Structures are given as C-alpha cells and as structure tokens.
Amino acid sequence: MAQALLIIDFQNDFTAGGALAVPEGDEIAGPVSRLSHHFDFIAATRDWHPPDHASFDTQGGPWPVHCVQGTHGADFHPAMKDVEVDAVVDVGKGRDDEGYSGFEKSDLAQILHDNGVDEVYVCGLATDYCVRASAIDACREGFDVIVVEDAVRAVEVTPGDSERAFADMREAGVQIATSEEVLAGAGAT
Numbered sequence: 001m002a003q004a005l006l007i008i009d010f011q012n013d014f015t016a017g018g019a020l021a022v023p024e025g026d027e028i029a030g031p032v033s034r035l036s037h038h039f040d041f042i043a044a045t046r047d048w049h050p051p052d053h054a055s056f057d058t059q060g061g062p063w064p065v066h067c068v069q070g071t072h073g074a075d076f077h078p079a080m081k082d083v084e085v086d087a088v089v090d091v092g093k094g095r096d097d098e099g100y101s102g103f104e105k106s107d108l109a110q111i112l113h114d115n116g117v118d119e120v121y122v123c124g125l126a127t128d129y130c131v132r133a134s135a136i137d138a139c140r141e142g143f144d145v146i147v148v149e150d151a152v153r154a155v156e157v158t159p160g161d162s163e164r165a166f167a168d169m170r171e172a173g174v175q176i177a178t179s180e181e182v183l184a185g186a187g188a189t
C-alpha cells in the first residue's frame with residue numbers, strides 16, 4: 001500500500017499579502033518542499049470559490065473575499081512551482097459549499113483509493129479550518145492520517161484555536177508528526 005502527501009490550500013490568498021493571510025503561512029514552504037520529494041503521490045487542494053460565495057463578508061459570511069476561481073489569490077503559492085502535484089482538487093466551488101474539507105463534494109477519496117493510498121500525510125493551511133476538516137474526514141474515509149505539525153499554520157481567530165484543532169484531530173484518530181520524523185521514516189508519534 002502507498003503513502004500520499006496531501007497539501008491543503010497552499011494558495012496566495014492564505015499567505016503574506018493575500019486576502020486572508022494565515023500568520024506565518026509562508027513558513028510552511030520549506031517543510032512542504034522537503035516533504036514533496038519524499039512522496040510518490042501528491043494531491044493538493046485549492047479553495048476555489050465563486051465571486052458570491054456564502055462565506056464572504058460581502059454575502060454576510062465570516063471571511064473577506066478570498067480564493068475566487070481563476071484569480072491570482074486562488075493560485076498556488078509560488079513555492080508550489082517545485083512540487084510535482086499528481087492531483088489538484090478544488091473545493092468550495094458552489095456558492096453554499098463550506099469547502100473546509102478537501103473531501104467535501106470532491107473525488108479526493110476516490111483518487112486516493114485508485115492510487116492504492118492507505119496512509120495520508122497532511123500539510124498546508126490552515127490548521128484550525130481546512131487542515132482540521134480534511135484530516136478528520138480522511139480518518140472517516142478509512143485512511144491512516146498523519147498531520148505534519150511544522151508544515152501547517154493556524155488562523156487563530158481566537159487564541160487557542162490551533163491547540164483545539166490538534167486536540168480535535170487526535171480525538172478523531174489523527175496522528176501528529178514533525179517533517180523531520182516523516183523524512184527520517186520514523187513514523188508518527
């Protein structure tokens with residue numbers, strides 16, 4: 001069976017200068033790049049919204065307008081240029097799709113199964129939203145799931161959100177490891 005790297009929403013709008021910049025979001029570039037060389041199969045999600053997405057503050061939602069389909073903000077972060085992505089999965093495409101989880105209304109589970117994947121290593125943005133939702137859904141889909149803690153960053157709308165997200169993920173059965181541990185093949189803790 002195979003391992004896959006799942007890179008969540010590493011996009012311009014979630015990094016420095018973006019519409020919904022995650023603090024230190026750019027800093028995952030190093031670990032994501034190093035991890036990418038370690039995996040035969042890499043899937044990457046994109047937050048991919050219509051201009052009137054229900055999550056936007058212009059529509060009464062909680063977030064500024066971000067990751068509108070086809071815009072620069074929705075493009076992958078420049079560091080992704082060096083990452084050989086096998087499958088791009090877009091989520092949040094419908095006006096009312098929450099789009100936090102890469103598995104929501106997407107083919108992601110099928111793509112992973114079709115490639116013989118049973119173990120999914122998760123990195124990307126943001127820990128307390130899309131990483132959390134995707135990792136928990138990956139467990140529900142029956143995958144062994146490891147979140148790479150130095151290759152994720154949190155929004156932290158409320159202080160402690162990151163810690164709570166890690167607690168929620170552990171409770172769902174997610175393991176946590178550092179990129180060093182993953183690259184050394186030591187497995188998760």
Ligand SMILES: [Zn+2]
Nearest residue numbers: 047067092099
């Ligand atoms: Zn979004």
